[in-house]
Amino acid sequence: MATTLPRQIATTLRTSPNALIACHVSPDGDCIGASLALALALNRLGVPAVVGSADGVPEMFTDLPGAAEIMTVPPVEAFTTAVAMECSTIDRAGAFAEALQRARTLINIDHHLSNAGYGHLVYWDTSASAVGEQITEIIRALGTPVDAAIAQCLLAALVTDTGAFRYPNVTPHTLRLAAELVEAGGSIHRVVERVYETRSPGSLKLLGMALASVRLSADGRVAWTVVTPEMMAAAGALPEDTTGIVGMLRAMRGVKVALMFEVTPDGIRASIRSRDGARSNVIAETFGGGGHQGAAGFTLPGTLDDVVMKALAVVDKELHEADGARPRTTGNEVTRKRGNRKTR
Amino acid sequence: MATTLPRQIATTLRTSPNALIACHVSPDGDCIGASLALALALNRLGVPAVVGSADGVPEMFTDLPGAAEIMTVPPVEAFTTAVAMECSTIDRAGAFAEALQRARTLINIDHHLSNAGYGHLVYWDTSASAVGEQITEIIRALGTPVDAAIAQCLLAALVTDTGAFRYPNVTPHTLRLAAELVEAGGSIHRVVERVYETRSPGSLKLLGMALASVRLSADGRVAWTVVTPEMMAAAGALPEDTTGIVGMLRAMRGVKVALMFEVTPDGIRASIRSRDGARSNVIAETFGGGGHQGAAGFTLPGTLDDVVMKALAVVDKELHEADGARPRTTGNEVTRKRGNRKTR
Numbered sequence: 263m264a265t266t267l268p269r270q271i272a273t274t275l276r277t278s279p280n281a282l283i284a285c286h287v288s289p290d291g292d293c294i295g296a297s298l299a300l301a302l303a304l305n306r307l308g309v310p311a312v313v314g315s316a317d318g319v320p321e322m323f324t325d326l327p328g329a330a331e332i333m334t335v336p337p338v339e340a341f342t343t344a345v346a347m348e349c350s351t352i353d354r355a356g357a358f359a360e361a362l363q364r365a366r367t368l369i370n371i372d373h374h375l376s377n378a379g380y381g382h383l384v385y386w387d388t389s390a391s392a393v394g395e396q397i398t399e400i401i402r403a404l405g406t407p408v409d410a411a412i413a414q415c416l417l418a419a420l421v422t423d424t425g426a427f428r429y430p431n432v433t434p435h436t437l438r439l440a441a442e443l444v445e446a447g448g449s450i451h452r453v454v455e456r457v458y459e460t461r462s463p464g465s466l467k468l469l470g471m472a473l474a475s476v477r478l479s480a481d482g483r484v485a486w487t488v489v490t491p492e493m494m495a496a497a498g499a500l501p502e503d504t505t506g507i508v509g510m511l512r513a514m515r516g517v518k519v520a521l522m523f524e525v526t527p528d529g530i531r532a533s534i535r536s537r538d539g540a541r542s543n544v545i546a547e548t549f550g551g552g553g554h555q556g557a558a559g560f561t562l563p564g565t566l567d568d569v570v571m572k573a574l575a576v577v578d579k580e581l582h583e584a585d586g587a588r589p590r591t592t593g594n595e596v597t598r599k600r601g602n603r604k605t606r
Numbered sequence: 607m608a609t610t611l612p613r614q615i616a617t618t619l620r621t622s623p624n625a626l627i628a629c630h631v632s633p634d635g636d637c638i639g640a641s642l643a644l645a646l647a648l649n650r651l652g653v654p655a656v657v658g659s660a661d662g663v664p665e666m667f668t669d670l671p672g673a674a675e676i677m678t679v680p681p682v683e684a685f686t687t688a689v690a691m692e693c694s695t696i697d698r699a700g701a702f703a704e705a706l707q708r709a710r711t712l713i714n715i716d717h718h719l720s721n722a723g724y725g726h727l728v729y730w731d732t733s734a735s736a737v738g739e740q741i742t743e744i745i746r747a748l749g750t751p752v753d754a755a756i757a758q759c760l761l762a763a764l765v766t767d768t769g770a771f772r773y774p775n776v777t778p779h780t781l782r783l784a785a786e787l788v789e790a791g792g793s794i795h796r797v798v799e800r801v802y803e804t805r806s807p808g809s810l811k812l813l814g815m816a817l818a819s820v821r822l823s824a825d826g827r828v829a830w831t832v833v834t835p836e837m838m839a840a841a842g843a844l845p846e847d848t849t850g851i852v853g854m855l856r857a858m859r860g861v862k863v864a865l866m867f868e869v870t871p872d873g874i875r876a877s878i879r880s881r882d883g884a885r886s887n888v889i890a891e892t893f894g895g896g897g898h899q900g901a902a903g904f905t906l907p908g909t910l911d912d913v914v915m916k917a918l919a920v921v922d923k924e925l926h927e928a929d930g931a932r933p934r935t936t937g938n939e940v941t942r943k944r945g946n947r948k949t950r
Contacts, residue, residue: 427771427784428802430795434785440771441778441785451774458772459857463822463829466858470817473810474841482807497818513803514810 272403278343284358285315286349291422293348296397298328299415303406316356322456327411336361345369350376391431394419410447417448465503472507485511486521508533530569531561539584548576611729616747622687628702629659630693635766637692640741642672643759647750660700666800671755680705689713694720735775738763754791761792809847816851829855830865852877874913875905883928892920
């Protein structure tokens with residue numbers, strides 16, 4: 263039973279005259295890596311498959327095989343088969359949403375709880391640590407040998423979605439799959455170097471400034487910091503250089519909720535990370551934002567002091583609830599029992 | 607052939623009336639975890655085995671099964687069999703060196719290049735990512751089932767010596783072993799939380815201050831920073847809170863050599879990290895220090911400015927040589943072909 267759906271999807275793709283694989287907007291390594299791996303496997307079988315990403319490819323993944331061919335604008339002609347990769351709704355594909363709608367067969371592949379369940383074939387497995395695990399099942403069903411290029415793309419997916427095997431979503435299956443991909447010629451370290459070891463001097467200085475001014479509240483269970491345009495200028499940092507700051511705050515001893523407040527032209531942008539049962543998404547939703555339990559965000563007009571004060575009040579409330587009867591989780595899970603798949 | 611030595615060691619230990627397992631001074635997670643795993647396995651078989659660590663147990667490993675029973679002072683009576691765990695020379699066992707010398711059978715187990723090859727049974731495997739891998743072979747030869755307690759100790763070994771699977775020393779074998787240990791009831795995330803997610807506020811502030819004042823030289827190939835008693839006081843940090851600072855400098859884009867200079871009562875203490883063929887140990891040895899290719903250190907009397915200037919001059923020379931004909935390595939390897947073991 264468990265392998266029926268990957269096999270159905272493989273059959274559909276193998277016999278399709280062409281295929282579009284569409285990433286979600288702001289694509290991550292899992293989405294890009296899994297999409298490229300599937301496209302490479304289909305190309306090996308003679309099926310013309312292209313990857314579309316409305317927001318392009320983050321710099322750290324531009325070295326992946328096939329990344330240079332990723333389209334950012336959909337072509338005029340329609341596709342017979344289209345795959346929505348990790349798109350909770352069709353809209354999440356951005357400029358490629360219409361192409362997904364127009365495809366004769368729409369395949370929806372995701373491992374996130376939030377998936378809306380659209381499409382003709384829905385391969386939804388919340389027990390997968392990365393969508394790359396699901397794509398591996400499809401590639402196996404296709405019968406394409408996993409060569410070094412495909413292995414590298416799948417490792418990019420696995421490594422980025424597990425924090426390089428540090429998150430609690432890692433299973434023995436994830437580790438064994440990683441072993442096979444290394445044997446096939448992939449390199450974990452190449453992904454780690456590109457993703458975790460490429461901070462610019464400006465980015466590192468900004469991180470330092472943000473960490474040096476960390477503040478605690480709620481008996482050390484909440485850590486927060488701010489990033490201002492003045493700090494960015496002093497550090498020589500770029501907007502994307504705020505990546506990783508809030509995650510380091512959450513990794514502090516005793517911290518359950520971490521927040522970073524950025525002063526932007528649109529207002530104060532808050533990034534939230536949580537663990538031990540505190541729900542980032544509930545905090546963000548109070549202010550019209552969103553995300554998942556371990557990571558969420560919102561943007562609010564107002565002064566920095568004002569937004570910080572409002573946010574900390576809501577965090578306190580959430581901490582109070584998290585201390586209640588709800589079972590504790592680590593905040594990083596993508597869980598639900600394996601085999602939770604459906605077709606319609 | 608490859609399994610002869612673990613089997614010989616297992617036979618010796620199983621039939622021994624008692625056993626001492628001695629850690630090296632300043633023990634790391636690999637040494638502590640592997641020692642505890644072996645002791646637990648022997649205890650299950652009725653062999654009284656104790657772990658000795660002259661420098662005790664780092665706080666982050668005190669939750670490992672059996673950690674509370676680790677001795678810091680050797681008992682008066684002699685041991686029939688003793689294991690030197692990751693001790694390049696017998697002296698590295700500190701207060702336990704004499705007990706190792708006095709044992710009827712001395713077993714030397716290590717995966718570092720620097721091992722001097724002493725002892726009656728020498729199990730030296732530089733292809734192992736962690737000595738925990740070697741201990742797994744011995745436990746298999748003993749026939750003790752790997753239960754959750756043993757699995758947790760072995761995972762502590764594997765995770766800490768591979769930077770949670772981020773270093774290039776990770777092999778498919780490492781990943782498959784980790785999968786088995788998770789299945790046996792061990793948790794990777796528990797180790798990650800204790801080792802990588804427990805910075806105190808003071809430690810995080812110190813890290814921030816050190817990163818914010820990072821300086822570059824040699825066209826961005828060298829990054830360095832300083833830690834002064836004034837910074838420690840301002841951050842509310844402890845001496846051990848400098849951990850991880852120099853590693854973050856090395857992880858910067860383009861950096862080949864990273865240095866942290868600490869002002870201490872003994873002089874200026876330099877910590878060096880390198881990659882891409884630059885040799886930390888060669889730099890450190892110039893100043894009477896030591897270490898290995900990727901990580902080394904030295905302490906020198908003098909003013910901060912003076913020591914920084916001298917060190918950067920030697921780093922420049924090493925970078926010049928690293929750019930030469932020597933084959934490039936990543937600086938994290940513990941390499942030599944598997945099966946490089948000997949007995950005497």
